[in-house]
Amino acid sequence: MNVVAEMLLETPAPAAIWATLWILTLPAVLLLASPEAMRNPGELLRTLARYLRLPAGRGEKRRELALEALAATQFAEEVRVAADRAALAAGRWHERWETASDEVTEAWQAWLDADARLRVRRAAAVFGTPWSAQTPTEYAARERFLHKAVRTAADNGWLPAAAVADALAGRAGWDARLHPLEQELVVFTAAAGHLRDRYERAVEAEAAARHDATLARRTSDSLRQESWIAAGRAAELRRLLPARMSVTTATSEPAVAAVWH
Template sequence: MNVVAEMLLSSPAPAAIWATLWILTLPAVLVLASPEAMRNPGEALRSLGRYLRLPGCRGAHPRETALESLAATQFAEEVRVAADRAELAAERWHERWEAATDEVTEAWQAWLDADARLRVRRSAAAFGTPWSAQTPTEYAARERFLHKAVRTAAGNGWLPAAAVADALAGRAGWDARLHPLEQELVVFRAAAGHLRDRYERAVAAEVTARHDATLARRTSDSLRQESWIAAARAADLRRLVPAGLSIASVAGEPAVAAAWH
């Protein structure tokens, strides 16, 4: 008999220390023995901990096993419902993203059309026009022309509704003394600027919608993964419940609440 064996047999303290060291190093030995565990040691240790906590591995009472199985089943169902709701929310956020993308396309086309109209009016105004009205009658006619042009542009969505009030009040750059061609140039210049701003806002909204849709999809996928894990855990626990013991028979016991929490 060697010295180590003789020491372990003659004195209980070293034997207890030796056994403790073996127990403490067992998880590390199991992890090092698996190539998959070496790639993800944290998950391997968590899996080992879940295995060691299984009722069947710790000699739990059958009724306790049934209660824990019931709690795990209820938890899995709650996570499944949450995953279903997250999936629905992700679909709605994706629809909003698609709508924002369509708005960007429409706003871009509207801006291009406004820019084309502005170029045409600039070409017409290049021949020169009288700067101001010569008589009160001519001024009144130009004022009516301006008001009509602004209302038409606002009705087509080229200008905001506030532009009509500004034109009627003669503020914000609207000048009824200008020649109708000059007034049209002012209207179409303002429309091009407004539609450009609208396009930029649509682009910003699309970026935000894309971010929200991506986040919602990640949340949905994460919850779905958690629901699968919870369902697998509940299934493992149900297999540990003795065949002669019905989970429903212990479902009404007060201990269920403690098992749930």
């Protein structure tokens, strides 16, 4: 037997003092748990008296139930917040998917238009091109025609902006010596290839966006279902609490507290 226990058994005065102090400080503990409880001190004292009369085992069981309800309520709140955020994210991913789908449609139409222009130009090329002498003046005129044709195609989105620099430098297959009709055929061919590549990239991007949107929606649905289950469990545990005890969640922060009413 330790010294404290020996003293309490042999000298009852310290034990009585200790018990009195414990009883007197218990209302302060309840006040810290719920300031609203002090609005009705009489009801608080009556509730306190009822719990002081509870057997030790029964009181411990209720305390454990309260702690379990606290944990379940806090978990339900955290899952609800996560589900709300996942729903917002799923909405944004769905918008990206819709944008990617629109880009596929636009890229497909642009490729069809470019292919139609190319077919028309190829049909005209069957008749050949008129012959003209390769003089410096003729070469300068063809060079200006090529630069203008490439710049116009780039402005219309048929060619990338880098094609203009390549044409000005005479690289990447751009040949100013060709006849203007042949140059048009080269420009339309390059434009059709570029727009086809853009369409294929748009299809890949749309598939990736669809996959991400589907995954985000599944995650959101799963979290929402988990939120419902957690909220139901927390509500069930709160119904088992005493009538004068409840579990509340602060709206400004995720902290959860047990309060007396």
